[in-house]
Amino acid sequence: MAHKIAILGASGYTGAELVRLISQHPAIEIVALSADRKAGLEMAQVFPHLRHLILPTLCKIDEIDFSQIDLCFCALPHKTSQDVILALPKTLKIVDLSADFRLRSLSEYEKWYGNPHSAPDLQAEAVYGLTEFYRDDIAAARLVAGTGCNAAAGQFALRPLVSAGVIDLDDIILDLKCAVSGAGRSLKEGLLHAELSEGYNAYAVGGTHRHLGEFDQEFSILAGRPVQIQFTPHLMPANRGILATAYVKGDAQNIHNTFAAAYGDEPFIDLLPLGESPSTHHVRGSNFCHIGVTADRIKGRAIIVAALDNLTKGSSGQALQNANLMLGEDETTGLMMAPLFP
Template sequence: MTHDIAILGASGYTGAELVRLIATHPGMRIKALGANSKAGQSMAEVFPHLRHLDLPDLVTIDEIDFSAIDLCFCALPHATSQEVIASLPKDLKIVDLSADFRLRDPAVYEKWYGNKHAALDCQSEAVYGLTEFYRDEIRSARLVAGTGCNAATGQYALRPLIAGGLIDLDDIIIDLKTGVSGAGRSLKENLLHAELSEGTHAYGVGGTHRHLAEFDQEFSAIAGRPVQVQFTPHLLPANRGILATVYVKGGAAEIHGALSRAYAEEPFLQVLPFGQTPSTRHIRGSNFCHLGVSGDRVPGRAIVIAALDNLTKGSSGQALQNANLMLGENETTGLMLAPVFP
């Protein structure tokens, strides 16, 4: 069976990544591409690297006949996404890549994103889209909320350790570096080549980054009590990729064993031999996440390092993984592409 797919926000980076992945998916056919600002253009004009594909032209969202769509990916900015999703047919399966449905408490969403939630009915049915930990709920969901790319990286490093009681919950530091594509395709002065290249800088310092809300929500739920990590992201002069270095108090060997057991059957989560560390160059363009564990010179401390591609495993690849489950497809279909190296 072939499923007809719509992608809203197809002119952005995550939209283009979805097209790239779905192009080789034997069970999905791209039926509609929505991009209001570039409506009327071909995908080849907007993204020349996709010119070899036979794709529909970009149209406004209002022009799409959703009655002919089996599943819709929504790759729109937050606030916009919730309004659009609220207007879509109530029986349409949706995977949202924005932040609009990640946080279960509307008051928490308003605190971190600065506006009231405008689609509370949809929010109440949304399932958090960290596939490996919400697989059963995702299979039966109508609406799945994709995670933040930074939030996914940190959670892969920490969830099994919190669940196993292996680390000090009051002393967790996540030092994360991310490529510039995570900021989206909109023109921003600080993302110009002359402003960004040949340097790196921290942002969201002091507990202001919005993905902290996801860490608070998920880690506290696992622990059964409030957990607040220290988290500082840094912007790298690289197009894509995330590297998170996580500092914890706990036994390094036990931590490595717990991650290895937790992810032994996971097709996309690869735990390296003890003492080896991952690199963004080894997961580029793929849906894989590599994790490494090392001990510290101070006994009782450990370092966990996680690497993934923010546009693939951190966003569009995760979205396709979830869509596969929702449509009854094999979870890995379209996603076993090897990383691009060098």
């Protein structure tokens, strides 16, 4: 018997990516798809690349009968998500792809997102959805908060090193490049082709990016003391992909060995041979993350590069990985497709 699921916010990029992934899942059936302005349309009208699939017509959220649904993916904007989830049945399993339940502290949430949390009890219940590090908690959870795509890439590059204490925790620089789909599908002037293509720019410079809240939270928990990193994201003129470059103080061979121990049995994390660096080309459209470690010319310093697809491993693929655990399915089901190249 297939698990019946709904996707709220199916007209966005992460919603469409969920549909693409789930269409190949042998144990999940999509029974409801919601949209706001596009309610009443067929999915093929909104995303012609999905026209080969037989899918429910897009509808309003209040038209969905959640009593018939086993799990709901919530791919709605920040702030909207918490209000919608608050009104859903309390027994419904939910994977939220927004930022609304990622931060454990109410004050930290308000600091980074600019408004009080409207569902504090749910926030306390939510499990952080970085699958490789919260696997057991996710399997037992009712509400899982998917990570930010930038936050996921940075944590894959740094978490094992923070845990093992093999780098200087007071001298971490993370330089990250993210494709334009990470900004969502809403129309924005700065994302027009004429304004974005042939260019490359930093944004949220000086420590204002909201995903810093996740880095502060997670690295400090691992270290048992406050840890803050320098982090600058850059927008690159590409549709998909994140390339995260971390500059750290530590021995490159020791760092590589630490990654090998941490990720040796992980199906979606590939550690490259020492001295090799990954490319976003080699993970595009997949749920894989590639990590490379190189010794710097300055003794005692190393460079770590992590690459993943922001829409798949950074968002919708991660969400399906979590849902598999929550539904008692094998974690890799529907997610072992090879990357697209070129």
